[in-house]
Amino acid sequence: KRFGQMCDVKAGFPGAVHLIAAYPDNYEEALIANVMAGGDSAASGMLAGAIIGAAVGLEGIPAQWRDGLVARDRIQELIDQIVAQSG
Numbered sequence: 001k002r003f004g005q006m007c008d009v010k011a012g013f014p015g016a017v018h019l020i021a022a023y024p025d026n027y028e029e030a031l032i033a034n035v036m037a038g039g040d041s042a043a044s045g046m047l048a049g050a051i052i053g054a055a056v057g058l059e060g061i062p063a064q065w066r067d068g069l070v071a072r073d074r075i076q077e078l079i080d081q082i083v084a085q086s087g
Contacts, residue, residue, distance in 0.1 A: 012044040013044070016047035016048040019044065019048035020051050024055060025055065025060070027056050027062070028062050030052050058079075
């Protein structure tokens with residue numbers, strides 16, 4: 001609540017920074033804490049999830065979260081294309 005529970009940048013950015021600082025290597029705990037804080041947590045969750053996800057890699061994201069995606073195969077194809085192009 002201290003960092004705001006709204007989705008706009010003014011309120012969401014400090015919340016995302018807090019999550020990144022508090023859970024720098026724990027994707028699952030960061031996103032659960034984001035949701036449990038209440039309010040409109042979409043923006044802070046997207047930003048914190050992207051940054052922490054980049055830090056922990058695919059293996060740091062819970063398998064059940066990845067495997068449950070409807071477009072999982074298409075997402076993996078796109079990831080593979082990006083990796084191949086960054087060669």
